[in-house]
Amino acid sequence: MTLHIDDLRVRHLGECRYDSPLSEMLTTKQTSPHYVAEGDRVLLEDTVSMLAGHDVPPEQVPSFEAAGPRKKTYFDPSSVTAGIVTCGGLCPGINNVIRGLVQELAVHYKVKRILGFRNGLRGLTSEYRDDTVELTPEHVRDIHNAGGTILGSSRGNQDPDEMVDSLVEHGVDVLFVIGGDGGMRAATCLSTAIEARGLDIAVLGVPKTIDNDLPFTDQSFGFQSAFASAMDFISSASVEAAASPNGVGLVKLMGRHSGFIAAYAALAANGADIVLIPEIAFALDGPDGLLAYVEQHVRKKGYVVIVLAEGAGQDLLEEPGLPHRNGQATDASGNLRLGKIDDLLKERITDHLTAVGLAPTMRYIDPSYAIRSVVANAYDSVYCLRLAHAAAHAAMAGRTEVAVARWRRRFVHVPLSLMTSRRNQVDPDGDLWMSVLETTCQPAEFGVQREGEKVPSGFC
Ligand SMILES: Nc1ncnc2c1ncn2[C@@H]1O[C@H](COP(=O)(O)OP(=O)(O)OP(=O)(O)O)[C@@H](O)[C@H]1O
Ligand SMILES: O=P(O)(O)OC[C@H]1O[C@](O)(CO)[C@@H](O)[C@@H]1O
Numbered sequence: 001m002t003l004h005i006d007d008l009r010v011r012h013l014g015e016c017r018y019d020s021p022l023s024e025m026l027t028t029k030q031t032s033p034h035y036v037a038e039g040d041r042v043l044l045e046d047t048v049s050m051l052a053g054h055d056v057p058p059e060q061v062p063s064f065e066a067a068g069p070r071k072k073t074y075f076d077p078s079s080v081t082a083g084i085v086t087c088g089g090l091c092p093g094i095n096n097v098i099r100g101l102v103q104e105l106a107v108h109y110k111v112k113r114i115l116g117f118r119n120g121l122r123g124l125t126s127e128y129r130d131d132t133v134e135l136t137p138e139h140v141r142d143i144h145n146a147g148g149t150i151l152g153s154s155r156g157n158q159d160p161d162e163m164v165d166s167l168v169e170h171g172v173d174v175l176f177v178i179g180g181d182g183g184m185r186a187a188t189c190l191s192t193a194i195e196a197r198g199l200d201i202a203v204l205g206v207p208k209t210i211d212n213d214l215p216f217t218d219q220s221f222g223f224q225s226a227f228a229s230a231m232d233f234i235s236s237a238s239v240e241a242a243a244s245p246n247g248v249g250l251v252k253l254m255g256r257h258s259g260f261i262a263a264y265a266a267l268a269a270n271g272a273d274i275v276l277i278p279e280i281a282f283a284l285d286g287p288d289g290l291l292a293y294v295e296q297h298v299r300k301k302g303y304v305v306i307v308l309a310e311g312a313g314q315d316l317l318e319e320p321g322l323p324h325r326n327g328q329a330t331d332a333s334g335n336l337r338l339g340k341i342d343d344l345l346k347e348r349i350t351d352h353l354t355a356v357g358l359a360p361t362m363r364y365i366d367p368s369y370a371i372r373s374v375v376a377n378a379y380d381s382v383y384c385l386r387l388a389h390a391a392a393h394a395a396m397a398g399r400t401e402v403a404v405a406r407w408r409r410r411f412v413h414v415p416l417s418l419m420t421s422r423r424n425q426v427d428p429d430g431d432l433w434m435s436v437l438e439t440t441c442q443p444a445e446f447g448v449q450r451e452g453e454k455v456p457s458g459f460c
């Protein structure tokens with residue numbers, strides 16, 4: 001997808017006319033390796049060859065608006081009511097973001113009021129819109145010490161107009177939506193409905209997902225805490241498998257369409273022999289298939305450790321996502337329910353190893369929600385706080401239909417249209433997957449050949 005600078009432009013509600021309470025801090029600020037001055041932009045691409053591909057002057061090269069405080073604000077802070085909503089699956093650090101928003105808005109901007117809508121976007125429907133919670137610095141002082149979200153979350157679709165009615169009823173001027181891809185889509189719908197009614201309400205997204213599947217952000221908050229937690233389960237599976245006759249350690253991790261948690265956790269644990277992710281198809285049978293490789297491993301090493309992303313190998317299940325597998329084809333938000341690839345692998349590996357005289361001891365671990373309900377680690381805590389600051393500044397400056405993100409280590413404004421334009425996935429030709437292959441020594445693919453390519457039989 002080739003992007004033009006216009007694709008990266010951010011919507012403004014209007015001219016910034018009020019002196020920002022932070023303006024004094026900004027008087028001497030200039031762009032440096034550690035700061036991007038107001039008005040400067042952050043490049044989308046970062047290699048010489050990619051930049052050389054654009055035959056345009058530097059100011060037209062695709063770039064993001066830099067995040068951060070402005071000298072002037074669009075809103076008069078003292079008259080602002082802010083709303084916060086958290087939606088979708090849990091993710092470490094949501095409370096940190098809520099806390100950071102409340103502190104920045106209350107302490108520095110001294111906004112009039114901050115409302116938390118409860119239980120996700122459901123909290124903006126007519127039925128639940130009065131079940132709000134007033135958020136103050138005192139209220140949020142210690143919430144970063146707990147996982148989850150103090151506001152609650154949910155899945156399920158809501159009518160944008162009904163949600164806008166709730167914002168109007170509560171006099172909300174800026175709404176912060178902390179959500180994943182679905183949440184960012186919902187924020188876009190809300191913003192469209194707000195614009196259609198000619199209302200002056202800013203909608204800001206703070207991208208949240210342990211799957212790290214949102215684009216145009218280096219990594220999403222909470223991802224690091226989640227894969228650090230997943231790492232411990234891989235280590236446990238390795239210990240168990242190594243101590244068992246023909247041990248098979250199988251760890252299933254979250255990751256519907258993107259295998260980042262599996263890849264990073266496996267690298268962190270550095271004890272996995274095989275990593276299977278949704279982005280790379282694999283065959284079970286045949287001389288280059290997964291089962292033959294597992295057998296070879298168990299014969300040579302005595303055990304094998306497999307890290308499996310939940311969305312991997314869905315094509316191997318007869319009817320992926322169909323009702324009989326999980327009761328319903330999709331969840332309340334329309335996300336496809338996945339087939340149980342872990343069940344298939346357990347069965348096929350056990351059958352295969354038994355047939356070749358290596359009856360296995362299966363050590364299966366599904367940490368499931370345990371990795372996303374943890375408290376944010378120190379890195380994520382800092383990251384969440386800084387994202388919250390960036391979101392508060394963007395809102396007060398009248399930016400709307402935009403998400404805050406960290407891009408190549410700088411904080412930037414990403415139009416929601418871009419945030420929802422594609423999915424971030426592990427690139428089979430990228431250096432992350434190369435590191436996984438170097439670490440596990442597994443072949444680049446199991447029995448599935450790309451056109452005109454010979455499948456290598458492994459590095460080690
Ligand atoms: N395409 C869409 N258009 C409008 N709203 C949507 C859309 N998809 C999801 N939503 C809304 O966004 C909310 C969150 O979506 P979803 O449950 O998919 O989680 P998410 O934000 O993607 O988070 P995660 O994937 O990390 O769990 C849902 O309650 C739903 O109302
Ligand atoms: O059971 P829930 O809450 O729908 O969440 C499950 C999904 O949420 C995620 O954590 C994030 O979308 C996925 O990895 C996982 O499949």
Ligand SMILES: [Mg+2]
Nearest residue numbers: 088180181182
């Ligand atoms: Mg999602």
